[in-house]
Amino acid sequence: MPRLSPEELRERMARDLPGAVLEAAPLQVTAPPAHGPQPGAFLTTDTLVAPAHLVAAALYLRDTLGYAFLSDIAVVDYLADGLFELVYRFYTLDGGDALVLKLRVPRDQPAVPSLTPHWPGANFHEREAFDLFGITFVGHPYLRRIYMWDEFEGWPMRKDFPKQGDKYIGADE
Amino acid sequence: MLKTEELQINIGPQHPSTHGVFRMLVTVDGETITDLKPVFGYLHRNHEQIAEQNTYLQNMPYTDRLDYFNSMANNHAYAMAVERLAGIEVPERAEYIRVLMVELTRILNHAGALGFLINDMGMWQTQLAFGMREREKILDLFESASGARLMCNYFRFGGVARDLPPDFLPRLKDLLIALPSFVDELERLLRENEILLQRSEGIGVLPRELALAYSVTGPVLRGSGVPYDVRKAEPYSVYDRFDFDVPVGTVGDVYDRFLVRVEEMRQSKRIIEQILEQLPDASGGHINPKARQNVRPPVGDTYARVESPKGELGFYLVSDGSGKPYRYKVRAPSFINLTPLGDMCRGYKVADVVVILGSIDIVMGEVDR
Amino acid sequence: MQIQRGSVIEVARGKRTVRRIPGQGLLDGMAVVWKHWQGSFRKNVSFSEIHGTFTMEYPEEYPKLPEAYRNMPILLYDEETGHELCTSCFQCERICPPQVIHMTQAKDPATGKAVPAVAEFVIEYDACMSCGFCAEVCPFDAIKMDHDFELSTADHQGLTVFKEQLNRPISYYERIAPTMWTEVRDGALKKLQGNIKRRPDVIGMAPNLAEKIAARRRELAAAAAAAPATPPPAAPAAPPTEARKLTPEEKAAKLAAIKAANAAKQAGETLPAAAPAPPADEKAARLAAIRANNAARQAGEAPAAAAPAEPTPATPADEKAARLAAIRANNAARQAGEAPAAAAPAAAAPPATAAEAAAEAAPVDEKAARLAAIRAKNAARKAAEQQGE
Numbered sequence: 001m002p003r004l005s006p007e008e009l010r011e012r013m014a015r016d017l018p019g020a021v022l023e024a025a026p027l028q029v030t031a032p033p034a035h036g037p038q039p040g041a042f043l044t045t046d047t048l049v050a051p052a053h054l055v056a057a058a059l060y061l062r063d064t065l066g067y068a069f070l071s072d073i074a075v076v077d078y079l080a081d082g083l084f085e086l087v088y089r090f091y092t093l094d095g096g097d098a099l100v101l102k103l104r105v106p107r108d109q110p111a112v113p114s115l116t117p118h119w120p121g122a123n124f125h126e127r128e129a130f131d132l133f134g135i136t137f138v139g140h141p142y143l144r145r146i147y148m149w150d151e152f153e154g155w156p157m158r159k160d161f162p163k164q165g166d167k168y169i170g171a172d173e
Numbered sequence: 174m175l176k177t178e179e180l181q182i183n184i185g186p187q188h189p190s191t192h193g194v195f196r197m198l199v200t201v202d203g204e205t206i207t208d209l210k211p212v213f214g215y216l217h218r219n220h221e222q223i224a225e226q227n228t229y230l231q232n233m234p235y236t237d238r239l240d241y242f243n244s245m246a247n248n249h250a251y252a253m254a255v256e257r258l259a260g261i262e263v264p265e266r267a268e269y270i271r272v273l274m275v276e277l278t279r280i281l282n283h284a285g286a287l288g289f290l291i292n293d294m295g296m297w298q299t300q301l302a303f304g305m306r307e308r309e310k311i312l313d314l315f316e317s318a319s320g321a322r323l324m325c326n327y328f329r330f331g332g333v334a335r336d337l338p339p340d341f342l343p344r345l346k347d348l349l350i351a352l353p354s355f356v357d358e359l360e361r362l363l364r365e366n367e368i369l370l371q372r373s374e375g376i377g378v379l380p381r382e383l384a385l386a387y388s389v390t391g392p393v394l395r396g397s398g399v400p401y402d403v404r405k406a407e408p409y410s411v412y413d414r415f416d417f418d419v420p421v422g423t424v425g426d427v428y429d430r431f432l433v434r435v436e437e438m439r440q441s442k443r444i445i446e447q448i449l450e451q452l453p454d455a456s457g458g459h460i461n462p463k464a465r466q467n468v469r470p471p472v473g474d475t476y477a478r479v480e481s482p483k484g485e486l487g488f489y490l491v492s493d494g495s496g497k498p499y500r501y502k503v504r505a506p507s508f509i510n511l512t513p514l515g516d517m518c519r520g521y522k523v524a525d526v527v528v529i530l531g532s533i534d535i536v537m538g539e540v541d542r
Numbered sequence: 543m544q545i546q547r548g549s550v551i552e553v554a555r556g557k558r559t560v561r562r563i564p565g566q567g568l569l570d571g572m573a574v575v576w577k578h579w580q581g582s583f584r585k586n587v588s589f590s591e592i593h594g595t596f597t598m599e600y601p602e603e604y605p606k607l608p609e610a611y612r613n614m615p616i617l618l619y620d621e622e623t624g625h626e627l628c629t630s631c632f633q634c635e636r637i638c639p640p641q642v643i644h645m646t647q648a649k650d651p652a653t654g655k656a657v658p659a660v661a662e663f664v665i666e667y668d669a670c671m672s673c674g675f676c677a678e679v680c681p682f683d684a685i686k687m688d689h690d691f692e693l694s695t696a697d698h699q700g701l702t703v704f705k706e707q708l709n710r711p712i713s714y715y716e717r718i719a720p721t722m723w724t725e726v727r728d729g730a731l732k733k734l735q736g737n738i739k740r741r742p743d744v745i746g747m748a749p750n751l752a753e754k755i756a757a758r759r760r761e762l763a764a765a766a767a768a769a770p771a772t773p774p775p776a777a778p779a780a781p782p783t784e785a786r787k788l789t790p791e792e793k794a795a796k797l798a799a800i801k802a803a804n805a806a807k808q809a810g811e812t813l814p815a816a817a818p819a820p821p822a823d824e825k826a827a828r829l830a831a832i833r834a835n836n837a838a839r840q841a842g843e844a845p846a847a848a849a850p851a852e853p854t855p856a857t858p859a860d861e862k863a864a865r866l867a868a869i870r871a872n873n874a875a876r877q878a879g880e881a882p883a884a885a886a887p888a889a890a891a892p893p894a895t896a897a898e899a900a901a902e903a904a905p906v907d908e909k910a911a912r913l914a915a916i917r918a919k920n921a922a923r924k925a926a927e928q929q930g931e
Contacts, residue, residue, distance in 0.1 A: 029493040030473060042472045057285030069401075072476070074489040074502040087489065089476065093385075093399065094544075098476070121388030124512050128321050132221075147214035147541060153532065156219055163226070231639040234673035299575060306596055310589050318606035320687065326673045335679070340611065347589035355592050362574045365567035374555075400550040408546075418548045423555065432553035 003096040004065065010047050017060055020053035024102070026034045032079045046087075046100040055113050056102055058088065062118075067092045067099050070115065073125035076109070079159040084110050084135060105135070114140040132157035177203050184526060186215055190290065193537030197514075197526065209515040216541035224501040229255050230330070230466045232501065237324040239503060240539040242282050245274040245315070246481040248328035252486035253409060253478035255330050257444025259470035265459025267332035268411045273345075274315070274327065275450045276441040276477070280352070281308040282482035283392075283434040286534040290431065291363065293531035294372045300362060307355050310348055315339055331464025346449070360435060367437045373427035377517045377529035380425055387513040390506050393533055396433045397425035403480035415447045427532040434484050434534075469496050483507050483534055503542060505534040609719040612674040612687030614667055615643075617660075617708040618715055620731070624747045624754030625738050626709065627684035627730060629658035634676035634685055640664040643676060648745045659738045660748030663708060667693065668701035675709045682737075683730035686710075689718045 004012070014021050026041035049057045061067040067090035074087040088101040105112055114137035115122040126137045128148040134155035137143055145152060154161055185196035194215035200208035220239065224232045236251045237244035249271055253517070257261060263271075285308050288301030312322040317338050319327035319348025327334050384397035394401055400419045404412040420436035442494050470492040478487035484506025489498035510533050518526050563569070578593060586594025598605060615634075619626040630647040678685045678688040688710070695701060716723045737746070743762060744755045 006525075014278075029491070029499055030495070040472050042474070042491075042493075046475070068385055071390075071478075071485065072487055072489065072502075072504040074500070074504075076474075076491050076500045076502075087474075089487075091406070093401055099409060113359075120383075120386050120516075121509065121512055124508060132219075142210075145214075147217040147219075149214070154441065157222055197881065227639060228637075229638065230675070234639055234671055303578070303592075306592070309596065316611060318610065319675055320608075320610040323673065324672065334674075335610065335639065338608065344589050350590040351592050357591065358574055362571040366571050367565060367567050370567070405545045405548070407892070411547065416547045418551045420547060420551050420553050423552055429553065432555065436551070436553050439903040 003092070003094070004099060006045050006056060006100070009065075009099055010133055012065075013049075013060065016058055016064070017053060018050075020049050020057050022048045022050055022104075024048040025114065027078050027081050027085075029078060029080065038062040044102060046102050048102045048104065051103055051105055051112055054088075055100070055115065057101055057153060058115055060117060061090050061099055062125070063104065064100070065092075066094070068087070069093060070119045070125075071098065072120055073122060073129060075117075075157075077127045077133060077157065077159045082107050084133060086112060086129070086135070088115075111138055112136070113138050114143075116140050133154075134158070174307075182236065182370060184523075185344075186212075192530065193540075195349045195530075195535075195540070197530075199518075199523070199526065201523060204524075206518045206521055206523065206526065207231055209518045209526065210515050211511050213224070213511075213537065213541055216537045218542070220291060221501050221503065222540040225498055228496045229399045229470075229498060232498070233328065233517065234324060234326045235334045237326055238538055239479065239481060239542065240486075240507065241323055242285060242536055242537045243278045243482050244325045245271075245278040245325060246326060246479060248325065249275050250477055250479040250481065251311075251488050252328040252330055253479065254434055254475055254490050255294055255468060255470070256469075256473045258473060258490050258492055261331045261464045263331055263410075264455075264459075264461055265411070265453040266452070267459050267461070269452045269458060270333050270337060271410065271450050271453045272415075273445060273452070274318070274325075275282060275312065276444045277311050277381040279441045279482045280438050282437050282534075284308050284355075284535055286429065286482075286531075287359065290427075290528070290531040290534070291369070293527045294369065295369065300359065303355070303359065303362075307352070312350070314341060315342060317344075321436060329460055329464070330466055330468055332458070332460025334460075336459040342449070345445070349442060349449075352438070354390055354507070355483055356372050356435060356438050356442075364435075365432075369431075370428070372525075373431060373529055373532075375424070375522060376427045376525050377532060378424060378426045379513055379517050383513065383516060384425065387516075389482070389484065389510045389513060389539055390463070391480070391482070391510065392430055392433045392437065393484065393510050395420060396430035396532075397423040398429075403478055403485050406476070410479070410526060414451065415444045417443050419518060420514065427528055430532045469494065474500075478504070482508055483536070483539070484510055503539075505539040505542060507533075507537075507539045511535060547718065556681050567883065581585075607689050607718075609722050611689050612677070613670055613691050614670055614672060614688050614693065615665055615676050615708070616688045616710045617663060617688055617705065618684055618712050619712045619748040619751075620734055621713060621751075623738060624751040625734060625735070625741070626746055626748055627682050627712075627734055628663065629682055629684070629737055630658040630660035630663075630683065631658075633679045633681060637675045637679045639673055639675065640669050640671050642669045648741075650742050650745070652742065657741050657745050659741050661706065663705040664706060665703050666701065667703050680735050682780050683726045686715050688720070706749055709750060720790065 010021055024044050024046075027122060029042050033082040058070075067093040069087065071091050072087070074089075074153045076085045076087065078085060083104045083106055086103040086105070088103070089098045090101070091098050108145040112135055114126055116126055116137070116158070117139060123140075123142070124146065126135075126140055127143065129135045130137060130140075130143050131147050132155060144150065148156065179200055179202050181198065181200050184199055186194045194214040196215075198210040198212055199206055200279035217388055220235065227235070233248060233251065233259055236247040239247050252271075252387060253262070284304035285301075287305035288298075291300040292298060315325055315327075318341055319325040319334065321409045327501045346509075369444065379387075379393065379397050381398045384394050384399060387396075390401070390403075398421050400421045402411070404417075417440040418436075420433045420440065422433055471493045472492055474489065474491040476487055476489045478485050480486075485504065486506050489500070489502040490498050492497040514530065514533065517529050521529070581593030582595050583595050586596055615627060617628055628645075630645050631812060632645065635641075635643045642665055644664045646661045648657045648661040649655065650657050674687050680686075693701075702848070712723070744758050747755050747758060749755075752784045
């Protein structure tokens with residue numbers, strides 16, 4: 001099984017899964033400062049897929065390309081850009097670098113198809129993402145908070161979660 | 174046929190054999206497990222949020238506290254991630270010292286983990302005490318090099334905090350004389366022990382396909398017969414310069430995981446011996462003098478992973494160009510290795526649950542983060 | 543899967559030997575345990591052996607800690623000059639991951655400018671994570687990691703550690719970490735010499751070195767006397783040329799001083815009587831402490847105001863000094879007053895010492911006031927400690 005670069009992956013996916021690959025727009029990450037050096041935009045080299053095609057793309061990676069090992073699902077809250085980015089990391093057992101699928105969903109309606117029915121290993125990753133970021137995984141069999149208690153309100157890893165003075169900590173601490 | 178009724182019980186959160194504050198919501202039919210759901214979060218401190226408020230260097234001691242058994246391995250993964258992000262070179266000698274420390278960590282982790290596994294089987298502290306003895310010796314070495322036994326905080330961006338002290342290598346060589354007899358003795362004590370065989374053979378079987386689907390890593394995955402080791406699959410640091418084998422199991426039960434760990438200690442010792450041969454020729458100092466510790470990496474993201482003793486430990490970092498990480502995500506091996514616990518326990522007896530949990534080798538500091 | 547430099551080995555399962563007796567595996571294991579039990583009667587100190595006792599009878603026997611061992615941060619001072627190495631550059635405060643280091647920079651009381659010395663330095667030991675970054679980052683090698691690990695206390699407040707408790711002589715650090723100190727010694731001492739030149743008076747000296755401070759003060763006075771040859775030497779030796787006219791503020795201060803002194807005397811008299819009633823007693827004691835301290839301050843100030851021999855009208859500077867002294871004395875008094883039962887002796891002690899100090903140091907009034915404050919504080923603390931016991 002040949003190891004693929006992100007460019008090759010995009011090429012093959014565009015051929016085999018029309019409509020799945022999106023053009024990645026640069027992210028500004030944080031609001032640029034009024035003065036001083038500008039940090040510049042973040043243009044990813046990884047493959048950006050449409051949320052509706054996520055399951056098809058992941059299965060394509062697993063069944064056609066042999067990248068069967070779903071290692072990690074990371075969520076990044078790009079507050080300034082108003083979106084969540086999910087980073088799926090697939091490995092092949094032959095070794096080598098990962099193939100990465102990225103997925104962008106708007107911050108106000110974060111709903112993503114769940115991979116848990118196909119990869120049981122995605123279970124805890126997705127529950128963690130739900131718990132800390134409030135991303136709804138459609139089709140997840142047991143989407144409950146994993147770290148925080150069930151009655152907890154709010155999504156503690158979001159960038160706009162209050163660092164101080166929420167109802168659990170109290171304003172004076 | 175007796176009519177039975179299903180019963181839900183909680184195992185945990187407070188019991189020494191649960192390796193920390195960890196609860197299992199178990200549905201039993203008589204003595205047989207029909208369902209198990211791990212419940213955790215009792216040690217949750219939002220490590221990732223804390224890390225996003227800190228500068229890159231300030232996070233280094235916090236990574237120690239993830240898997241507090243293997244602070245060196247955590248340091249290594251984090252340092253690698255930041256070095257990739259900021260483009261920092263690591264001198265050869267520093268790489269050797271790093272690998273040396275990480276392999277020692279692997280030995281001490283397995284020595285401890287096997288002890289706890291045996292403890293979970295009801296053999297009390299005999300093997301645990303023997304394992305802890307070797308662990309303490311290694312911790313003594315860590316203390317002399319880094320200043321602390323557990324929370325080593327030894328790695329820096331571009332190398333390690335200080336060079337090895339003069340008495341380090343002689344003591345390490347002494348230790349290497351003792352290690353084989355320790356492992357042999359462990360095997361003699363346990364390998365053919367009837368109690369261990371009865372408690373572990375055919376218990377907690379995780380078949381190969383299921384192990385892959387559950388994306389478990391480390392000795393659990395290799396115990397199920399998948400020869401996947403990050404050190405071989407994607408060699409980082411200087412791992413491509415050493416000869417070592419990857420032990421795999423055939424059945425995927427508790428006994429295979431036990432044997433894989435025993436063999437991994439031997440392989441780690443092999444690596445350390447090769448380091449001792451190659452270390453004097455390694456160029457560079459213990460740290461890259463040009464590496465700034467208050468890094469401000471350019472905008473971008475990176476993922477670095479290492480084979481921690483418990484599995485694949487990865488750090489996903491996103492930089493916004495400032496001195497603090499914009500996103501810091503830990504891919505914790507203990508956390509993911511817990512996912513198949515329900516499937517591994519289904520159909521076995523209540524008494525096996527703790528043994529199966531012990532064979533996964535989790536640390537709650539890393540699971541809960 | 544292909545593996546470079548190595549192979550995949552399948553671990554061998556199950557029994558290797560043919561069993562003649564059932565339970566032989568157990569017996570084999572018992573033999574191992576037996577061997578260890580036999581070995582446990584002798585001591586083992588070598589890493590190359592696995593038998594024998596490795597443990598240590600801890601309180602009787604202490605582990606030999608490696609030099610690099612780090613537990614909690616301490617501050618170093620140089621015993622020869624009495625100066626602290628810290629210049630309050632705030633590097634450690636900035637890098638501290640749990641943010642438990644706090645400090646304020648010393649200011650020259652005469653000019654109000656910042657001085658490369660530290661006024662107060664606080665480390666919250668209870669939240670310190672012993673990472674050692676502060677010692678690593680310190681450009682003056684002033685903060686180092688201690689080897690003392692017996693810090694357990696029943697008193698949580700005691701884990702907020704102030705400069706007086708943090709100060710250790712260089713010789714102490716040299717003893718626990720000889721090579722690590724030798725590496726940095728020359729640079730650290732050179733930087734210290736440079737900093738001493740920029741520190742006026744006794745700022746930056748370790749407060750527990752009272753004799754050093756006195757010696758330094760004498761030295762400074764001598765230097766001041768030697769440098770300008772023409773004017774009459776130091777203030778005390780100078781003959782009174784003319785009685786300076788007192789400003790209204792000074793007059794008021796003098797009056798207040800007398801009043802406060804009287805009040806203090808009264809308070810001291812009434813205190814024993816008030817002793818039986820605890821709450822009232824505490825309040826009275828605190829009040830007495832404040833009054834007594836005011837008295838002490840005034841006592842410090844009064845000679846200043848009365849000293850007509852001042853060559854220059856030093857009013858603004860010494861007023862400031864006096865105010866500083868007053869604040870410090872008050873703090874000390876509060877500390878003393880807070881230890882309830884001992885309040886009476888504690889309150890009585892500091893003003894006495896302070897007054898004494900002020901009296902003997904009267905010539906250089908500004909310094910005297912400061913010294914009085916320091917002494918008062920120390921005395922108060924001592925009293926409080928005695929009470930604590």
